[in-house]
Amino acid sequence: MRVTVDQEKCVGSGQCVLSAEKVFDQRDEDGIVVLLDPEPPADQHDDVRQAAIVCPAMAIDLVE
Amino acid sequence: MDTSTELSSQERLQTRSDETVPAYPMDRAPRCPFDPAPELRSLDEGGPLNRVRLWDRSTPWLVTGYAEQRQLLADPRVSADTKNPGYPHPTPATRARREQARTFLSMDDPEHARMRRMVTGSFAIKRVEAMRPAIQQIVDNLIDQLLDGPRPVDLVQAFALPVPSLVICELLGVPYADHAFFQRNSSTLVNSGSSAEAGLEAQSNLVEYLNDLIGRKLASPADDLLSLLAAEQVATGALTQRELAVTSVLLLIAGHETTANMIALGTVALLEHPEQLADLRGTDDPAFVAGAVEELLRYLNITHFGRRRVALTDIPVGGHTIRAGEGIVLANEVGNRDQEVFPDPDRLDLHRDARRHVAFGFGPHQCLGQPLARVELQVAYRTLYRRIPDLRLAVALEDVRFKHDGLVYGVYELPVTW
Numbered sequence: 001m002r003v004t005v006d007q008e009k010c011v012g013s014g015q016c017v018l019s020a021e022k023v024f025d026q027r028d029e030d031g032i033v034v035l036l037d038p039e040p041p042a043d044q045h046d047d048v049r050q051a052a053i054v055c056p057a058m059a060i061d062l063v064e
Numbered sequence: 065m066d067t068s069t070e071l072s073s074q075e076r077l078q079t080r081s082d083e084t085v086p087a088y089p090m091d092r093a094p095r096c097p098f099d100p101a102p103e104l105r106s107l108d109e110g111g112p113l114n115r116v117r118l119w120d121r122s123t124p125w126l127v128t129g130y131a132e133q134r135q136l137l138a139d140p141r142v143s144a145d146t147k148n149p150g151y152p153h154p155t156p157a158t159r160a161r162r163e164q165a166r167t168f169l170s171m172d173d174p175e176h177a178r179m180r181r182m183v184t185g186s187f188a189i190k191r192v193e194a195m196r197p198a199i200q201q202i203v204d205n206l207i208d209q210l211l212d213g214p215r216p217v218d219l220v221q222a223f224a225l226p227v228p229s230l231v232i233c234e235l236l237g238v239p240y241a242d243h244a245f246f247q248r249n250s251s252t253l254v255n256s257g258s259s260a261e262a263g264l265e266a267q268s269n270l271v272e273y274l275n276d277l278i279g280r281k282l283a284s285p286a287d288d289l290l291s292l293l294a295a296e297q298v299a300t301g302a303l304t305q306r307e308l309a310v311t312s313v314l315l316l317i318a319g320h321e322t323t324a325n326m327i328a329l330g331t332v333a334l335l336e337h338p339e340q341l342a343d344l345r346g347t348d349d350p351a352f353v354a355g356a357v358e359e360l361l362r363y364l365n366i367t368h369f370g371r372r373r374v375a376l377t378d379i380p381v382g383g384h385t386i387r388a389g390e391g392i393v394l395a396n397e398v399g400n401r402d403q404e405v406f407p408d409p410d411r412l413d414l415h416r417d418a419r420r421h422v423a424f425g426f427g428p429h430q431c432l433g434q435p436l437a438r439v440e441l442q443v444a445y446r447t448l449y450r451r452i453p454d455l456r457l458a459v460a461l462e463d464v465r466f467k468h469d470g471l472v473y474g475v476y477e478l479p480v481t482w
C-alpha cells in the first residue's frame with residue numbers, strides 16, 4: 001500500500017490521526033496532516049483505509 | 065388586465081404549485097424523540113433527492129442519502145457562501161445575522177481555508193488530548209457539586225451546560241463569570257423561533273463583548289487562544305479586531321451549544337437503553353468509550369436543521385441535476401440512518417463501528433471542534449454514570465421538553481435524581 005496526502009486540501013480535522021496514529025500526524029502550528037509512513041505495514045492497512053474514508057477533505061489517497 | 069393583477073395571479077399560481085412541495089423542517093413523532101421526522105424518512109424512501117419548501121417559500125433540494133450527502137459536501141462546485149442568492153437560509157434571523165457578519169462557516173476556499181487555518185492548530189488531536197486532565201477535573205468538580213446538592217436536579221444547568229462552557233472559556237480565555245450573559249445570548253442565536261431583530265441583537269451583544277475582551281488581551285496577553293490570535297492576527301494587521309471578534313463568537317457558541325445538548329440528550333438516550341448504559345458504565349476500555357461516543361453522535365445527530373449549501377454549476381447527483389444557483393439542504397440525521405452504511409440503523413448499539421457518521425458534516429466545513437467535543441463527551445459520559453450509578457430521570461420521558469424548535473436538538477431541562 002502506498003499512501004499520499006494533500007496538505008492543500010486538508011482541513012485539520014484530525015480524523016486520520018484518530019484512525020491510524022502510526023501513519024498520520026498533524027503539524028503543531030495549524031493541525032495540517034503530516035504523513036509519517038507512506039508505505040505502512042500490513043497491520044496498519046485497515047486503519048489507513050478507515051482514515052481515507054473518514055477524511056472529510058478527501059485528502060488521503062491510497063494505491064493498493 | 066393591468067400588470068399588478070397579472071403579477072398577483074402569477075404569484076398565486078406559484079403558491080399553488082409550492083403547496084404540493086412538503087414544508088421543511090418536518091416534525092418528529094412525539095413518541096420517537098430520537099428518530100428523524102417520519103415525513104423526512106418517507107421522502108427518503110422515494111429517493112435521495114427531493115424538493116422541499118422553506119419558511120421563505122423557496123424550494124431547495126433536500127438531500128437525504130448518505131452517499132449523495134458526502135458527494136455534495138465534498139464537491140468544490142457546492143458553495144457554503146451565504147451571499148449567494150439561492151442560499152437556503154434556515155430562519156429569518158440566521159439570514160439577517162449572516163448579512164451582518166460572516167464567519168468561515170459561510171465562506172468558500174480559499175477565504176474559508178485562510179480563516180479556518182488560523183484556529184485549526186488549537187483543535188489538533190495532540191493539543192486536545194493534552195487538555196484531557198483539565199477536562200476530567202472540570203467534570204469531577206461538577207459531579208462533586210451535584211452529589212453535595214439537592215435532588216432532583218436539572219442536569220442541563222448543573223452539568224451538561226457547564227462542562228463545555230468551562231472548557232471553552234478556559235481554552236479561549238473568556239471569564240466563566242460571564243456565562244449567564246453569553247449563554248442567554250447564544251440560546252437566542254440557536255432558537256429557530258428567534259426574530260431577525262432578536263438574532264441581530266444577540267449577535268451584536270456577543271461581538272461587542274468579545275471585541276472588548278480582545279482589546280484587553282492585546283494590552284495584556286494571557287496564555288489563551290484569544291491572546292494568541294490577537295497577537296498573531298490583529299497586532300500584525302492580518303485581521304481587524306472586529307473580524308477576530310466575529311470568529312470568536314462562533315468558537316464560543318459552537319463550543320458549548322452542541323456539546324451541552326449531546327451530554328443531556330445522550331443521557332436521556334442511555335437511560336432509555338439500560339443494557340447499553342450498563343456496558344458503558346462497566347467498561348475500562350477507552351476504545352469502547354470512544355466508539356460509544358461515535359454511536360451516540362450518529363444516533364442522535366443533534367444538528368437537525370440540515371447543512372445548507374448552494375450549487376455553483378449544474379451538478380448531476382442521485383438521478384437528478386441540481387441547477388446552478390439552486391439551494392441544497394442536507395439532512396444528516398437521515399444520512400446517519402442509512403441502512404446500507406449502518407445496518408439496523410434505528411438501533412442504538414454502542415458496539416457498532418459508527419465512525420463513518422456525518423453528524424459533524426463532511427467536506428471542508430466539517431466541524432472544527434470535533435476533537436474537543438469527542439474528549440469532552442468521552443470524559444463526561446464515562447465519569448457521570450460511573451460516579452452516579454443509579455442516575456435516573458425524575459420525571460416521565462413524556463414530560464421531558466425536547467428542543468424541537470432548536471437549530472441544535474436536545475432537551476431544555478433534564479430533571480434527574482439518584
Ligand code: SF4
Nearest residue numbers: 010011013014016055
Ligand atoms: S482527516 Fe483529512 S482533513 Fe483531517 S487532518 Fe487528516 S488529512 Fe487533514
